[in-house]
Amino acid sequence: MKARRFGTLIGLVVLCLVLWALTPFFLTVSNLLNIAEQTSINAIVAAGMTFVILSGGIDLSVGSIVALSGVVLGLSLHAGYSPLVALPVMIAAGVLAGATNGLLIDRGRLPPFIVTLGMMSIARGAALLITEGRPISGFEESFRALATARVGFVPAPVLIMATVYLVAHFVLTRTTFGRYVYAIGGNEDAARLSGVRIHLHKPAIYAVSGLTSALAAMILTARLNSAQPIAGTMYELDAIAATVIGGTSLMGGEGTLAGTLIGALIMGVLRNGLNLLGVSSFLQQIVIGGVIVGAVLVDTVLKRPRT
Amino acid sequence: MERPALTMAGIRKSFPGVVALDGVDLTLQAGEVHVLLGENGAGKSTLMKILAGAYRRDGGEILMQGRPVDIAGPRDARALGIRVIHQELSLVPSLSVAENIFLGAAPSRFGVIDWASLRTRAARLLSDLGVAIDPDAPVNRLALPQRQMVEIAKALADQQSASVLVMDEPTSALTSREVDVLFGLIERLAKRGVAIVYITHRLDEVYRIGHRVTVLRDGRNVSTAMLGDTSVSGLVSMMANRDLADHYPKQPAPIGNELLRAEGLGRAGVLEDISFSIRAGEIVGMAGLMGAGRTDVARAITGADRVDRGRLFVRGRAVSFRAPADAIREGIGLLPEDRKAHGLVALLNVARNIALPQSRKVAGPAGIVPRRAEAALAAPVIRDLRIKATPDQQTRQLSGGNQQKVVLGKWVAGDARIFVFDEPTRGVDIGAKVEIYQLMNRLTAAGAGILMISSELPELLGMSDRILVMHRGRIQAEFTAAAATQERVLSAALGLAGPVLSESPARTARANRVEG
Numbered sequence: 001m002k003a004r005r006f007g008t009l010i011g012l013v014v015l016c017l018v019l020w021a022l023t024p025f026f027l028t029v030s031n032l033l034n035i036a037e038q039t040s041i042n043a044i045v046a047a048g049m050t051f052v053i054l055s056g057g058i059d060l061s062v063g064s065i066v067a068l069s070g071v072v073l074g075l076s077l078h079a080g081y082s083p084l085v086a087l088p089v090m091i092a093a094g095v096l097a098g099a100t101n102g103l104l105i106d107r108g109r110l111p112p113f114i115v116t117l118g119m120m121s122i123a124r125g126a127a128l129l130i131t132e133g134r135p136i137s138g139f140e141e142s143f144r145a146l147a148t149a150r151v152g153f154v155p156a157p158v159l160i161m162a163t164v165y166l167v168a169h170f171v172l173t174r175t176t177f178g179r180y181v182y183a184i185g186g187n188e189d190a191a192r193l194s195g196v197r198i199h200l201h202k203p204a205i206y207a208v209s210g211l212t213s214a215l216a217a218m219i220l221t222a223r224l225n226s227a228q229p230i231a232g233t234m235y236e237l238d239a240i241a242a243t244v245i246g247g248t249s250l251m252g253g254e255g256t257l258a259g260t261l262i263g264a265l266i267m268g269v270l271r272n273g274l275n276l277l278g279v280s281s282f283l284q285q286i287v288i289g290g291v292i293v294g295a296v297l298v299d300t301v302l303k304r305p306r307t
Numbered sequence: 308m309e310r311p312a313l314t315m316a317g318i319r320k321s322f323p324g325v326v327a328l329d330g331v332d333l334t335l336q337a338g339e340v341h342v343l344l345g346e347n348g349a350g351k352s353t354l355m356k357i358l359a360g361a362y363r364r365d366g367g368e369i370l371m372q373g374r375p376v377d378i379a380g381p382r383d384a385r386a387l388g389i390r391v392i393h394q395e396l397s398l399v400p401s402l403s404v405a406e407n408i409f410l411g412a413a414p415s416r417f418g419v420i421d422w423a424s425l426r427t428r429a430a431r432l433l434s435d436l437g438v439a440i441d442p443d444a445p446v447n448r449l450a451l452p453q454r455q456m457v458e459i460a461k462a463l464a465d466q467q468s469a470s471v472l473v474m475d476e477p478t479s480a481l482t483s484r485e486v487d488v489l490f491g492l493i494e495r496l497a498k499r500g501v502a503i504v505y506i507t508h509r510l511d512e513v514y515r516i517g518h519r520v521t522v523l524r525d526g527r528n529v530s531t532a533m534l535g536d537t538s539v540s541g542l543v544s545m546m547a548n549r550d551l552a553d554h555y556p557k558q559p560a561p562i563g564n565e566l567l568r569a570e571g572l573g574r575a576g577v578l579e580d581i582s583f584s585i586r587a588g589e590i591v592g593m594a595g596l597m598g599a600g601r602t603d604v605a606r607a608i609t610g611a612d613r614v615d616r617g618r619l620f621v622r623g624r625a626v627s628f629r630a631p632a633d634a635i636r637e638g639i640g641l642l643p644e645d646r647k648a649h650g651l652v653a654l655l656n657v658a659r660n661i662a663l664p665q666s667r668k669v670a671g672p673a674g675i676v677p678r679r680a681e682a683a684l685a686a687p688v689i690r691d692l693r694i695k696a697t698p699d700q701q702t703r704q705l706s707g708g709n710q711q712k713v714v715l716g717k718w719v720a721g722d723a724r725i726f727v728f729d730e731p732t733r734g735v736d737i738g739a740k741v742e743i744y745q746l747m748n749r750l751t752a753a754g755a756g757i758l759m760i761s762s763e764l765p766e767l768l769g770m771s772d773r774i775l776v777m778h779r780g781r782i783q784a785e786f787t788a789a790a791a792t793q794e795r796v797l798s799a800a801l802g803l804a805g806p807v808l809s810e811s812p813a814r815t816a817r818a819n820r821v822e823g
Contacts, residue, residue: 175674176666183663186652193611193649194663194717195635253654 007298008247008262015266019273026276033155039268040157041216043261045235046242047168048098048212050260053243054172055205056185056252057112061101062213062239064123066232069094070217071127074136074227083143091214097123098210102203120236127229137226147222157219164215168208169257181205185252241288242267245295266291310373312337312502313358313389313471318367320353325734327353329526330367335471335502340493342517342534343506346546346797347597347762350526351506355473358504359391360384371470388470390462392477396454398461400447405429407446408461432460436492452485459492472496473504478512490516508596510539510801522546539803540794547764547793555769556744560751562772563587565623566725567639567756569608572617577603579780581617585725585756590747592771593760594796599777601760602644605729608758609641610634621725635664637725640718642711644729644760650714651702658685658698661716668721688716693742708739715746726750729760744770764793778802 019026045062052059072093076086097119104115149156172178180201183191192198216235221227246263248255270291274284313335320328328350335341345351356362358369360381369376371387378384384391398407405425406413414424429442438456446454455477463469474493478486493516497503505517513520514534522529522545529545565586572581578600585591595601606612608619610628619626621637628634631641643649652660662669662681669684670676682698689698692712696705702713711731718726728747732740747757747770761767767774774791776784776799784799 174676174678176670176676177674179659179663179666179676182655183652183659186654187648189649190643190652191663193609193631193641193643195630195632196663196666197630197632199630253652 008245008259012262012266012269015269019269023276026273031272033153033158035268035272036158037155038272039264040161041220042235042238042242042267043161043264044164044212044216046239046260046264047164047257048209049239050243050248050255050257051181051205051208053248053250054185054252054255055181056188057105058116059101059206059209060113060116060236061097061119061123062209063232063235064120064127065094065097065210065213066217066220066235067127067229068097068123069214070221070227070231071131071136071229073218073221075130077139077143078136087218090217091211094210094214094217095207096210099203099207102206105206106199106202131229133229135226135228139225144222144225147219160215160219164212165257165261172257177201177204182253238267241292245292247299311335312372314370315358316368318354318357319365320357320362321365327526331523331526332528333521335504337500337502338497339518340497340503340505340516342513342520343504343523344520344542344546345523346764349523351523355391355475355504358384358389358473388468390469390471391473392458392462393475396458398446398454398457401445403443403445404440404457405442407457408432408464410461412464432464436460437495438492452481452489455489469501471502475506476508478507478509508801510542510803543798543801544794547797555766556741556748557770558748558752560588562589563754566621567608568620570618572607572614572619574603574607574612574614577780578607581782583775583782585758587754587756588751589772590751590757590759590770592767592774593758593777594764594767594774595777595800599800600780601777602729605641605727605758605760609639609727611641638723639725639727640721640723642714642728642731646710646714651710653703654701656699656701657689657694657696657713658682660702660713661685661688661720664717665721684720688720692716692719692746708735711735711739715743724755726755726757728757730762731759732766764796768793776800
């Protein structure tokens with residue numbers, strides 16, 4: 001597993017060196033910060049996705065939850081509430097949507113794919129319904145600072161991403177909840193018979209994914225100065241791709257958040273570099289698709305038993 | 308005598324650490340129903356899997372009509388006219404009866420299925436077998452016995468006729484009337500000259516349907532005889548293992564207070580009126596055939612499954628378990644029957660597996676696990692149980708015996724006082740077995756109580772203070788260690804009348820009523 005994570009990191013470094021050789025603009029402080037900022041939203045969503053995939057599940061509803069919690073935030077701010085009220089409300093909306101996924105999957109014994117596919121449609125529909133399909137735009141500078149401010153030279157979204165990863169990494173590696181995520185993904189029956197309360201922890205795992213979706217929506221809304229009911233489309237695929245490139249097994253039980261962060265950075269670097277090189281966005285899609293399949297192929301070959 | 312339809316001579320097969328078959332012979336005449344008897348693990352299934360081509364034999368010869376044959380895979384077996392009907396049916400539920408019968412061999416012209424021919428041939432086959440089933444009915448609308456008939460029809464559907472038919476416990480799910488229909492069919496097939504191997508645990512059936520019987524024990528032949536020349540008790544004593552040379556290191560511990568008591572536990576269709584107790588220092592053995600409900604008892608008293616009826620007491624206090632976590636809090640630990648499926652998280656390392664039930668305690672109130680806390684908890688367990696692994700090693704790399712010790716370690720590391728061990732020594736080598744017995748001694752000496760479920764009678768007799776015997780979801784009998792013999796326990800497990808010997812008159816009365 002360690003060799004695998006090392007492999008992803010080497011992949012990222014090699015990719016950066018190639019792009020540095022091809023274009024002088026790539027390896028500049030401002031471009032690297034730009035990449036980190038561009039990556040922050042996908043990376044934050046992918047952090048929650050990693051919890052879900054580690055537990056043996058999948059969450060297709062993250063993009064729609066980004067939109068729903070975003071418009072809840074927009075409406076609250078426009079209703080005159082301060083960000084100190086509006087932010088907890090929108091985070092509660094995301095957590096609630098995620099926990100609902102988890103409750104249905106656990107209590108209803110439904111496949112995560114089906115439940116979150118349903119939630120993908122429900123949350124999107126709810127976002128469109130409460131906004132009548134219109135974006136909510138124009139917010140105060142104090143709120144927009146969440147996306148525009150810099151601490152020293154570091155953009156606020158990058159700081160938020162770093163904080164999310166530090167906290168999530170601590171939770172995953174140093175708390176009982178983190179242990180249970182791996183145990184449930186590795187063998188749910190054995191975890192239950194060992195006294196893990198599945199009914200409690202499964203909804204919590206999906207709630208984490210709802211929480212990170214809401215945090216991503218916060219940055220997105222501040223950056224765009226607009227909450228859009230059609231925001232976050234296809235975010236689920238980017239988040240799954242980052243998680244999988246980062247070496248997390250779709251079967252659950254195996255993977256790390258560090259890997260996911262590297263996976264998200266690989267996707268961000270690739271997009272940025274291809275843009276700098278003037279590669280058409282159509283060709284970019286083909287390259288990124290190839291990287292996803294290639295990363296998993298390498299993973300599978302490395303893990304194949306040598307007998 | 309004409310040449311036997313099938314001769315298996317000196318068949319040997321071993322798996323890592325176990326000799327499953329050690330020179331077994333079986334001879335079948337055309338037109339006979341040959342009963343194959345033996346305890347769980349005697350080698351019946353392995354022998355039949357070799358015949359069906361599922362396993363490759365290590366040694367010995369197979370002859371059909373006197374000619375040596377080589378069965379390298381299921382295709383070879385089919386080509387030789389050998390058909391096996393397994394306990395688990397192999398039908399596609401959404402397809403029709405006719406489609407299932409000719410699955411993979413449907414009559415077709417240029418790749419287009421000839422539906423008319425498919426239907427008429429299926430109908431003819433079914434009426435030949437004397438069963439009234441609509442060939443167009445989807446299989447998922449049929450009752451279990453009808454499905455079994457379809458399975459038999461499928462086995463006989465090929466162009467080349469079946470010469471040997473193996474039936475593995477075909478009546479285990481049937482009512483007595485359905486059994487009559489099945490037996491009528493078996494008799495007709497035998498009259499046509501098919502040699503039939505019939506595996507069952509129901510000794511009453513053996514005399515209704517069988518001509519000859521072969522008894523296996525520990526991978527060896529005990530006897531082959533005409534059924535007319537044997538009695539039920541004769542069969543039971545042949546199946547029972549007389550070889551008590553095995554030494555079990557049982558060290559009786561002082562028997563203390565009652566730790567666990569079950570009163571009338573029941574679950575529809577699975578368990579009925581399960582009542583027993585476990586006291587401190589006691590090993591209560593539980594015998595029974597596969598499917599008798601032993602594992603269901605284990606799961607019921609550890610919170611893994613809910614029960615419909617009955618009450619459970621821990622140290623005299625009524626408890627109700629909604630999940631295994633509740634049972635663990637009461638100090639009950641379960642070693643599940645299938646350690647890969649239910650015991651281990653194979654991707655996690657040894658320390659984290661051992662610490663998993665203790666996570667809360669390791670972590671403290673905030674839920675934060677201190678660095679190396681799990682390794683610190685696991686290290687003494689690894690030493691005590693002599694697990695050949697480091698705390699950081701992934702459990703999937705360990706041998707069966709070491710994996711089993713890791714699962715045991717999960718409960719030894721905590722404060723469990725009541726241990727439920729379901730087949731604790733299955734699939735582990737002899738050295739690890741003895742270590743597990745010694746661990747059980749240490750646990751009882753420290754005042755713990757153990758429920759030990761096992762399919763190995765010598766182990767049950769060697770280690771238990773009392774033995775409960777289950778039969779079809781009930782406790783059929785209870786024996787003290789002094790009164791238990793292999794014959795008695797086996798008779799009770801087979802559902803034959805057996806004396807109930809217990810100190811408790813109430814217990815005796817109830818169990819007798821069950822038998823009456």
